[in-house]
Amino acid sequence: LLPGASAIPVTPALLVDNAALEFNLTTMTSRRPGTALRPHVKATKSTDLARRQAALGHVGFTCATPRECEGLAAAGLGSDLLLANQVVDCRRLGRLVDAGHRVTVAVDSEATIEAAASGGVREVLIDVDVGMPRCGCEPDDAPRLADLARDKGLSVRGVMGYEGHLMHEADTETRRTKVAESMEILATVHSNVGGDVVSGGGTGSWDNNEVVTELQAGSYSLMDGDYGRLELPFRRALSVLATVISVNPKGWAVADAGLKALALDSGPPTIDGASVWFCSDEHIVFSGLDVRVGDRIQVWPMHVDPTVAKHENLWLVDGDTVLDSWPVDLRGW
Numbered sequence: 001l002l003p004g005a006s007a008i009p010v011t012p013a014l015l016v017d018n019a020a021l022e023f024n025l026t027t028m029t030s031r032r033p034g035t036a037l038r039p040h041v042k043a044t045k046s047t048d049l050a051r052r053q054a055a056l057g058h059v060g061f062t063c064a065t066p067r068e069c070e071g072l073a074a075a076g077l078g079s080d081l082l083l084a085n086q087v088v089d090c091r092r093l094g095r096l097v098d099a100g101h102r103v104t105v106a107v108d109s110e111a112t113i114e115a116a117a118s119g120g121v122r123e124v125l126i127d128v129d130v131g132m133p134r135c136g137c138e139p140d141d142a143p144r145l146a147d148l149a150r151d152k153g154l155s156v157r158g159v160m161g162y163e164g165h166l167m168h169e170a171d172t173e174t175r176r177t178k179v180a181e182s183m184e185i186l187a188t189v190h191s192n193v194g195g196d197v198v199s200g201g202g203t204g205s206w207d208n209n210e211v212v213t214e215l216q217a218g219s220y221s222l223m224d225g226d227y228g229r230l231e232l233p234f235r236r237a238l239s240v241l242a243t244v245i246s247v248n249p250k251g252w253a254v255a256d257a258g259l260k261a262l263a264l265d266s267g268p269p270t271i272d273g274a275s276v277w278f279c280s281d282e283h284i285v286f287s288g289l290d291v292r293v294g295d296r297i298q299v300w301p302m303h304v305d306p307t308v309a310k311h312e313n314l315w316l317v318d319g320d321t322v323l324d325s326w327p328v329d330l331r332g333w
């Protein structure tokens with residue numbers, strides 16, 4: 001059963017299945033309790049959802065943008081924030097530190113160390129390249145950068161290395177082996193850099209990353225079609241509610257959720273029991289379902305993070321009952 005127009009007047013709208021969300025949250029907590037999980041908010045962008053994670057004992061959060069740090073801090077969730085990204089102007093983060101929040105930033109160069117020190121941040125992690133061609137210093141360079149950070153008065157809490165290139169490796173054993181190899185790099189760097197924190201990992205390494213002291217998983221709470229291809233226990237909790245706006249006698253139907261409501265970077269979305277033909281700006285075209293104009297359907301996104309970021313709120317539902325409406329308040333930069 002899907003919520004009707006009186007409960008959710010405008011489509012496309014994001015639905016969060018409360019039971020699936022709860023299952024995902026508690027499943028992760030059972031494997032990574034307390035501070036062994038530092039949930040990444042980039043996937044969900046909602047302080048209300050973050051509050052549910054904090055209530056389960058995960059009081060530190062991972063962020064990708066200064067805006068996410070600011071929003072969490074304003075919501076009273078700023079006791080231990082990690083900006084797991086390179087920031088060239090840290091003054092907004094410094095203001096959070098001055099206001100009494102704890103903010104740690106990842107650094108991988110002299111420039112971002114300088115930005116942290118001059119911007120008023122006091123704590124850093126050395127971000128290490130563990131195989132994904134993105135941010136992260138050369139492993140051999142990490143001790144030098146750590147010394148430089150300490151010389152500038154920064155406290156080095158430890159290291160970070162995100163093995164994002166392995167998250168969607170479909171074969172469970174291959175994923176396990178490759179994650180272990182990648183994390184060996186991080187463990188070696190950690191022994192040379194010091195500190196209490198080894199941060200990294202995500203939904204795809206939730207049960208096989210044995211090196212990190214804190215897992216940065218984010219997508220696990222809502223899940224998506226791309227992660228659904230792996231053998232993970234998490235249930236799909238996020239869908240897009242759409243309204244059928246046209247039914248063509250030649251055999252296809254059209255609903256009002258197009259690429260402005262759904263991220264397509266990981267492939268086209270799915271509709272249970274139907275074949276999706278394509279999405280255009282405002283439309284999804286499909287066949288195989290017996291629908292009429294005005295019917296509401298559920299569309300399953302392949303990539304949760306950019307899908308959530310396209311919407312203003314999340315409707316928390318139990319079947320056709322709307323339990324709550326959560327603003328996607330951590331959007332923006």
Ligand SMILES: Cc1ncc(COP(=O)(O)O)c(C=O)c1O
Nearest residue numbers: 084162201202203216217218219
């Ligand atoms: C730095 C970092 N850590 C962790 C994650 C893991 O997120 P997820 O659990 O959504 O795969 C990501 C996702 O892109 C990331 O960029």
